[in-house]
Amino acid sequence: MESATDNVRSQMRKGVLEYCILSILSQKEAYASSLLEELKAANMLVVEGTLYPLLIRQKNQGLLSYRWEESPQGPPRKYYVITDKGRAQLSEMDAAWQEMVESIAALRK
Amino acid sequence: MESATDNVRSQMRKGVLEYCILSILSQKEAYASSLLEELKAANMLVVEGTLYPLLIRQKNQGLLSYRWEESPQGPPRKYYVITDKGRAQLSEMDAAWQEMVESIAALRK
DNA sequence: TTTGGTACTTTGTGTTGCAAGGTATTGAAA
DNA sequence: TTTCAATACCTTGCAACACAAAGTACCAAA
Numbered sequence: 480m481e482s483a484t485d486n487v488r489s490q491m492r493k494g495v496l497e498y499c500i501l502s503i504l505s506q507k508e509a510y511a512s513s514l515l516e517e518l519k520a521a522n523m524l525v526v527e528g529t530l531y532p533l534l535i536r537q538k539n540q541g542l543l544s545y546r547w548e549e550s551p552q553g554p555p556r557k558y559y560v561i562t563d564k565g566r567a568q569l570s571e572m573d574a575a576w577q578e579m580v581e582s583i584a585a586l587r588k
Numbered sequence: 589m590e591s592a593t594d595n596v597r598s599q600m601r602k603g604v605l606e607y608c609i610l611s612i613l614s615q616k617e618a619y620a621s622s623l624l625e626e627l628k629a630a631n632m633l634v635v636e637g638t639l640y641p642l643l644i645r646q647k648n649q650g651l652l653s654y655r656w657e658e659s660p661q662g663p664p665r666k667y668y669v670i671t672d673k674g675r676a677q678l679s680e681m682d683a684a685w686q687e688m689v690e691s692i693a694a695l696r697k
Numbered sequence: 698t699t700t701g702g703t704a705c706t707t708t709g710t711g712t713t714g715c716a717a718g719g720t721a722t723t724g725a726a727a
Numbered sequence: 728t729t730t731c732a733a734t735a736c737c738t739t740g741c742a743a744c745a746c747a748a749a750g751t752a753c754c755a756a757a
Binding site: 490493510511512527528531532535550552553554555556557 | 733737
Binding site: 598601602605634635636637638641642645659661662663664 | 744746747748752753754755
């Protein structure tokens with residue numbers, strides 16, 4: 480059973496996921512499973528079926544690149560790295576996010 | 589021609605449009621065309637093809653009701669009114685929005 | 698009666714989040 | 728050696744949604 484609140488939060492997360500991914504990757508390289516952990520810790524819950532296609536899209540847009548790295552256990556990991564283009568996009572997203580926060584603050588006055 | 593920034597902002601607007609509509613309607617009744625004006629003024633640009641189905645969805649969910657009112661000029665206007673259920677949802681959205689703003693602030697530390 | 702302004706509605710398209718299922722690698726237990 | 732569990736990456740099918748564009752309807756003034 481799903482609450483209305485879950486729906487509300489899920490809807491709001493849409494559109495900022497890319498922002499969160501770029502933000503995390505601007506601080507350190509990470510692979511998909513570790514990104515899932517970080518997002519969960521940040522209360523920005525995402526599932527695999529959302530994250531993998533999103534990373535592939537951002538890579539195809541030139542915002543990310545990646546390299547393979549051996550894992551201490553299990554299959555190799557695909558470490559994603561933010562590109563210069565990705566950092567530029569992140570700056571735009573910072574500005575866009577800031578403006579949206581202010582717009583909504585004004586609406587909720 | 590469309591800039592990357594437009595895309596970014598458009599993506600971010602998704603998921604908060606319902607929040608903005610309920611917020612405006614919690615302060616006063618309004619019809620679709622006037623909502624378009626208000627949202628535009630608040631930098632939350634939306635187009636007709638987005639707004640009308642959204643209002644219908646919210647009405648079907650019981651968050652809004654409406655009444656017809658004569659216009660000084662042109663066809664009658666459909667004034668939307670927020671319901672008690674809509675106000676409850678708005679409260680949830682306030683909380684959800686607040687938490688998301690904080691989550692992202694933490695991510696961007 | 699035609700024109701222009703206002704207002705509401707619908708259709709078709711592309712994107713995206715997600716649930717569910719699938720593939721592959723590794724090391725340890727049976 | 729075979730099986731199992733853990734880790735990790737990927738794909739498919741579906742539903743929701745924003746948007747552009749086109750359509751419908753009402754009204755008053757020219």
